[in-house]
Amino acid sequence: MLDHHLDALLQAANDRDPDRLFEHASQLYAATEHTDKATLSAVAARFGTVFDLVPPGIGARLGIVAGALAERGADPVPLAEPLVEQLTGLLEQSARFAEAWRKATGEDPPEPDDEDPAWMPSAAGRLTGLPQEEAFALADAWANLYMAHMPVLSILQLSAQVRAALPGRERLVRALTAVIEDRPDLEWLAGLLAVLEDEHLIVLHRETGRGYEVVIGGIGDNFQLHTLLADVVSGPADHGLIEGVQPDPEWVLNATDGDAEPEDGPVSGQFNLVDAYGKWIWNEGVPADIPQVDGVRVVVLDPPPYERSWSPGRRYPMMTGTIRLERILRADEAAAWMSVISPESDSQ
Template identity: 35%
Template sequence: MPSEIQRLVDDLVTQMKSGSAPAYRTAMERLADAARAGGPESLTAAVEALAPLLPDLGGDFAMTAVLAGACVEWGASPMALVDVLPRRASEAMKLNAMVPGLWDKAARGRPLPEPVSASTHPLLRTLTGRARWRLGVDKNTMARIAMSWFDMEHWLKALITVMADAAFREAVADDVKTELREHAEAVAHRSQRAVWAGALTAVLDDEPLVVIDPRAHRGYALTMSGVGDNGQLHILLADRLVGDPGQGMVAGDRPARSWVEAATSGDPRLGTDDPAIRCFRLFDGQGAYIGPEGVPADIGPLDGTRVLVLHPPNGTYMLGVGRVFEHMKPTLRLDRILEPAETQRWLARLAPAVENDMMADR
């Protein structure tokens, strides 16, 4: 580890112990500047030095996790955070979900403070002062619960950054992903980042996908990774499959280049001037409608394989965003066109499309 990075991390720890917010922010800025100036090696060294600190941090000092995430955006390896950040973010959401109920018991009808720094001391004082409302919860634990009301978004911001990395997603234990989804669901009504964090835990990587075009009696075997939502999948499918029917491809209009760029590596925002128009409606092999607003994990497996069935679009459905997660690199690879006999076997197993979803008619 570069000695300058370690020295700056040590200084950051000193400033956190001092309790001085201005000194902490200055130490953060110095560490960030030095790590960026040193390139990937220094950035990775900073992440490796910060990772052991994260489990015990809370409140404003949770910004340390945001710095670690920023280092990853700038080019650091995120892998030192695998066993730390997902668990800490999961805990923050779990504790955050407890705050309203505890406040109701302790605050005697007063409104719950907004999750901004100016409200930290009133909430912390009220909850820690009434820690006896929760049998077995000491003041230190209650303080950690209270601070989650203010620091959860910091943990989630960092988590969303690192979960864009395919190797990181693969390394996170399945039980941790399950906990993240459960806790994200509990706070999703007040945190968009929690919604995104839950969705990232369900991202499929190296996932086989069979696509059937029943009108042409053709099928396709693909592999997908890092696709954030079904709107993005719609665009990528059109890019990979629409082409010359004489060459075995799906008949239709090719997607605009700007749509494909928005779904892959360009600016994800398409806006109202150039929205992507979906080329088909999608149903899974069991007949369920697969809406653009869902995620690929919603595609129910048929005999162990996720299957999509292409239907005509039935009107115009516009997509203003090409991808939800700007820094997550998607791949959708067309591996092969299925042989006619194989396509027929899939066709024989497909359930009829259940067209009872309002959006399926558009």
């Protein structure tokens, strides 16, 4: 049955028949409701081939189905290349739209209105100086950009493998950077592209002089990092760990793969996170912002200067946060690291 829907879907794409295409895409998704992950993955891999057969506007709508298949349990890896390729092309066209719009109108580019069928032809009509076909293509890209980025949000959250080896990452980042000031609705994507995977950190506890090497992945912000760091270095002092900083297990669960939007009380901070140069590591930032020393990001754990609390959970609900205590540094190693960091923290 699934092969029948896939065959019909691809045939509709070859026939350039969007009505049949969306009908079969809907039927295919409905038919996968109780499908095992292996079969879902095979369906998604074959579904990914349709993007080469359709124009970007139609592909953006089909991408929603692709993302839903991944959220249902399909392996996102085969979907990454076609979805990223499609999104990157639309981003590049959108940058040209913004430039053409400013040149033609002297104004910032408008927010697209998905509910107004007249929006796209009206926007294209204002791109004076461009051939009509090109103007429509650029307006179409601008209008479909948000939809096209949604499945990429899904696969990035769902797969550490996709995050670690995203095909076309550099081109995608360049294209996103070119439009992000005009498209704040894409900021969640920018944040996901900054997520570190299999990243080694040096963590130093200034009060005891102890040091740790930890490995992180899938951590969306420093609120989440703060909670997980406190958990991984917590334990008996005679084991080389830090006593009295153990966070509530529910906070840790919410920061890894538990409820991403729990209703229970706030998380309390155990430390003040500081970088190697004495600057505070703000919880609102992301691990990728932490500066490196000799190619390694360094986090210093200082006592909190005041009581901090924040909502439990994760910025990206489908992404599992991970942290692993790789090793406790030898005393001489920890001392060597302590000797190169700023002796005092600075809130500025």
